[in-house]
Amino acid sequence: MGSTDVADRPALASNPKYIFFTDFDGTITLQDTNDYMTDHIGFGAELRKKGNADVLHGHRTFRDSFKEMMDSIRTTSFEDCIALLKANIKLDSHFQAFFDWADKANVPIVILSGGMEPVIRGLLSNWLGEEAVRRRLQIVSNNVEAREPGVKDLYKDAGGWQLVYHDDSPFGHDKSIEIRKYSRNSADGSVTPANERPVIFYAGDGVSDLSAARETDLMFAKAGKDLVQYCKRENVPFTEFDDFGDISRVVEDIVDGRTTLESVLSKGA
Template identity: 50%
Template sequence: MRGAVLTLHSITSQYVPLTSLSTIRRTQGLPIVTMGSIELPYMQTNPKIIFFTDFDGTITLADSNDFLTDNLGYGREKRRQGNYDVLHGKASFRDAFRDMLDSVKTPFDKCIEILQENMKLDPHFIEFYYWAEENNVPIVVLSSGMKPIISALFESLLGHKPRSHLHIVSNDVESRDGKDINTVGGWKIKYHDDSHFGHDKSLEIKPYAALPEDKRPTLLYAGDGVSDLSAAAETDLLFAKKGHDLVTYCEREGMPFTTFESWETILDTTKDILSGKVSLKKVAEEGLKKVHEQGN
């Protein structure tokens, strides 16, 4: 769901206490490293960088949820009206997003098949994926989408199930009124938490951001929507997709960022950061300079 713009204050002020990180990770069967009472699964391999990222429109070239709604649900015009309502405070992102997905009555397994036929990864993400595996850089996908769809798309587009260095934290799917999800009208989105967006992405990052400086890895984030702001605020550098409102908001909020058009840029920059060739400050300064010279 793109184009729904909120202020940073409205995003960060509406979160409430939610399911603990440890509970979430246990359900995924991931190894866990602890520091005091905090469990840190992405520290298992003692990485120098952890790369957090949005999925739809960031890793993929198009938004899978928008595709379902536009082609199988109530259509593009009504979806855009929902975006407008969120923008002007007439509806919450959580309610508008549920409403648009509720309009999709196609059986869930068929939805996955259709998306597998139509969605594409940024071709340079695949290169980044293998480089990250070889260089001990965990990739953590933080998404407002549904995990079965994300997992299926990764499996079909990568050609194998995601390897252990890639983690998915997202919303899920559940039965509607006890129906089989693979029947007409049988499924609905199951939100990750009780936040305004249905998934407060910052919760996954905060325990790592709070680590002592001598133990804390560099935290990077890639995204394209304003809903990524709360997560990006917990990291050291944001890769904001060129041409999206997120760039404007980063400038306004004084967040360190650089822009990208494809994962080729992200890969090159992350390599330089890992090797020590460039500093985070220099990347952010050059990113801001480029935006001012070229426009976002």
């Protein structure tokens, strides 16, 4: 595969110098859509928190625990799930400005999510406009399918949908897979020298983002969330953020040449 092959790497289409990868739930949004659904129309917060703790302590895989949470939602149509989320989940108030700046600055945004594609696309289209989302964002995530062959419409039938994973990893969606397409040689897996590929930014907040952490040039981790603890424990350098205003300042300063990646990395969190 040559470096001009964009079929498998759409973010290279505009020949960018920088690519911004980001988690969705709790990073671009203020709340986690999957937590919200589990707590309100699934088996509830108590079992969800127990499931998360089991994953954190290594008793279960994220893959099994998260599937169980989504499977606990049995009577709500997928359409109603999206409507519930549209009414209750909020976008980071600084994201729209970052989204607009990134488009002008030729910094493609790629969302890497453990959530379900129609939820992510539905919410982002609601906030940013359907056409802008289709044209300016790539979404790589888990998805949904009909729960059983008898389901007529997976969006409208009550409980007619189920989560389907992106890959076979214990994460369900191993976020490093997509990033490696840009950071490594596809033939032998060796790391591509920094001056022969785009600079890779990543923003996240949780456990699922750890699979991405080692593949990035600059990692933004949300203050007070699990990812900060993980980065500290695993010695992954990171820059803390509270919202996309913080991220914008750093990324724009680097892209516009007011500071360097090395200088930001040396300051750390």
